[in-house]
Amino acid sequence: MKVIIRKLIEQHGRLPVAIATLSDDQDLYATGLTSFAAVQLMLGLEEAFDVEFPERMLNRKSFASIDAIASCIAEIAPQKAVA
């Protein structure tokens, strides 16, 4: 799953650094993820994993790191977590 998440961050995150250099727990906002890019990433994740993030996850914290994103997806779609 984290491979896909990394690919989507590369596609939508518009980060000034190479995705390969990011650790799973690194703060994406501190790395340069803007609010608008986070929204694009959120929509990209929904499409890729065929999920809809509930209202309570539509915040900064949910998309703050690769780990955070993975745990959100694991929570709303446990069957996808193994992908």
Added chain:
Amino acid sequence: MCENCTTFRKGLFAHRLLIETGVDGLYGRSGVFEDVIQRFDNLITSFGGGDGADVVRFPPGMNRALFEKSGYLKSFPNLAGTIHAFNGNDKAHADLLEKLFAGEDWTEGQEATDIVLAPAACYPLYPTVAQLGPLPEGGRLYDLQSYCFRREPSQDPARQQFFRMREYVRIGSPEEVTEFRQTWLDRGRELIGKLGVPFDVDVANDPFFGRAGRMLANNQRDQRLKFELLVPIESVEKPTACLSFNYHQDHFGTLWGISQHNGETAHTACVGFGMERVALALFKHHGFEVDKWPSPVRKALWG
């Protein structure tokens, strides 16, 4: 209380403070109403006038290409107002009149012009500041006022489609603009305190559109980027934002390419005063007759 004042809105009409036009949120203003607006405008200046802001006044329209670049449509497509106009020949004119007199939709031939309505007083400013090149040391400070448009028809007189916004806009380093915002949070409390209306200051978010907007709104709140000074006008549970204090971080600086004197991207912040809303708060809490307002309030406004 007059017999026609069954609601606050009807009272405003009955006392000829606002004048109905047949469209919710589009009203005329009486001389008395405008005098209150003018006095409040002067009161704002008495707090901020000594800071040496550049005074700039834009009309309530802005360059459509710049508006498109501003990103407003990403966040508030439902609030934007565009200006369309006839751009046809004699035949097209005849078609228009035919449809008009037949009671059909005559507007389909209207074409978008290169002007859109300004959604906030500060939107036309940023691209003009970018044109000036890097900021001088200490950044820049502007004093703006303009009619603004937001497409949100409502029976609440405090939610108008055309309304005036006075703003101070600070452009500079993160420290300079956050200090500016803190100064105005303090001044805003003192200023509205002089008007004798109940108020509260709270973290807020812009009404971003859609699910993506839910996320932008939560981000804005989490980061405490927007505060509002709220006064109960139509309802106590949902008080009306009369002043707003906004820290945009480097959003506009990056978008428009505004750099500080040291080459780093500029940060921006603005304080906005909803002129009609403050006037309405005064009429709501002190009554429709200005000469009966409490004397400290009259003194604050008329001296």
